[in-house]
Amino acid sequence: MDIAEFDRVIDQHGAEPSALIQILLEIQRRHHWLPPAALDRVAERLGVPxxxxxxxxxxxxxxxxxxxxxxxxxxxxxTACHVRGAERVLDAVRDAAGILPGETDADLRFSLETVNCLGCCALGPVMVIDGKTHGKLSPAAAADALKSYE
Amino acid sequence: MSDVPLRIDGKDVTVPEGTTVLEAARRAGVEIPTLCHHPRLAPYGGCRVCVVETEFRGGWRLIAACVYPVESGMVVRTRSEKIDRIRRSVLELLLAHAPDSAKLQELARLYGAKRDRFAPDASYCIHCGLCVRYCAEVKGKFAVGFVDRGIRKEIAFVPGIAARECRDCKECFELCPTSYLQAAFVLAESLAFPPPPAGAKP
Structure with a gap:
């Protein structure tokens, strides 16, 4: 993670103030957060306060x-996931990952969030990891699913 | 630019095209209360205390005077039962955030707003944006800005810029209707760029 890499992302988007959100999204995608140095560099290069x-x-x-x-x-x-036992799925995920919703573990392996609907209620209880949907989960299956992510 | 005639509270006034209803009213000697308006800043329309009515298709339509440009022949009234009721509610909502603001209390007396109508949620900032916009538009320093959104939206100083620019400026301090800005600055200063101890040489 260095200034040169931020510069490459900025240059790909033309270093225009209008590209601010696209540039921040790309940095977020690569690093899973926006480091202070990235914000400084983006502000400086785009001339955005x-x-x-x-x-x-x-x-x-x-x-x-x-x-x-x-x-x-x-x-x-x-609602649909809730009545099918989403709370127990969440408990299993919490125990397996060792973090509460909104938290990130010390190894930076998982960040856990709860959501209110993913739009595929027929698959409930549902969990999405990195965009991949895991449906019809039992608590044990949810904990198992985490194991395939390093 | 052509001149536009309109009528405000029964007074005929002619102003240049592009003038806002608020400016036209002030020119006609009609007072409209404001909180987020500042003559040196672009219209913002944040506080909605300047709400007035304009005649529209046989009825009356509500507009924010500070951002609405005048239209030829428009008829405006700045006080009515409905306007007073809306201003009262707006003030009561703002008072929930900053119950001790002198500016808010002065307007509250005028419109009979009760300071405890809504459960207090003392954030002290009413998001008028005066400090943020003054720093950006007049000073060009961008030392203070908004962060987060919705009920968590708040003003925040950028420490690197504030340490350099703010100590000798502080022009935004007197603009703040609630004095939250001063508190935010003192907090940012003590956390991020503490002043040198008294008597120390720079």
């Missing part, structure tokens, strides 16, 4: 100003 960069970086939930894990785990607690 730091206040604006921070406003946007804190506005969207896609951005994180603290390091996130390599794998993003979303456990659905929507």
């Amino acid at each position: 730091m206040t604006r960069v921070r406003h946007i970086a804190t506005f969207y939930k896609a951005f994180s100003l603290v390091p996130k894990g390599r794998h993003e785990v979303h456990v659905c607690l929507g």
Whole structure:
């Protein structure tokens, strides 16, 4: 993670103020967070005030100003998942990953979040890891699913 | 630029095209209360205390005077039962955040707003944006900005810039209607760029 890498991302998007969000998304995707050095560099290269960069970086939930894990785990607690035992699935995931919703483990392996609906209620209880949907989960199957992510 | 005639509270006034209803009213000697308006800053429309009514298709339509440009022949009224009721509610919502603000209390007396109508949620900032916009538009320093969103939205100083620019400026301090800005600055200063101890040579 160095300035040169941030510069490459910035150059790919043309170093235009209008590309601010796209650049931040790309840095977020690569590092799973927005390091302070990245915000400084982006503000400087695009000629965008730091206040604006921070406003946007804190506005969207896609951005994180603290390091996130390599794998993003979303456990659905929507109505359909809830009645099919999502709470127990969440408990199993919490125990397996050793973190509460909103937290990231010390090895930066997982970040855990709860969501209110993933739009595939027929598959409930549902969990999404890095965009891949795991459906019809039992607590044990949910804990198992985590094992395939390093 | 052509001149636009309009009528505000029964007074005829003619102003240049592009003037806002608020400016036209002030030119006609009609007072409209504001919180987030500042003559040196671009219109913002954040506080909604300047709400007025304009005649529209036989009825009355609500507009924010500080951001609404004048239209030829428009008829505006700045006080009515409905307007007073809306201003009262707006003030009561703001008072839940900053119950001790002198500016808010002064307007509250005028419109009969009760300071404890809504459960207090003392964040002290009413998001008028005066400090943020003054720093950006007048000073060009961008030392203070908004972070986060919704109910967690708040002002925050950028420590690196604030340490360099703010101590000798502080022009935004007197703009703040609640004095939250001063508190935010003192907090940022003590955490991120503490002043040298008294008597120390720079």
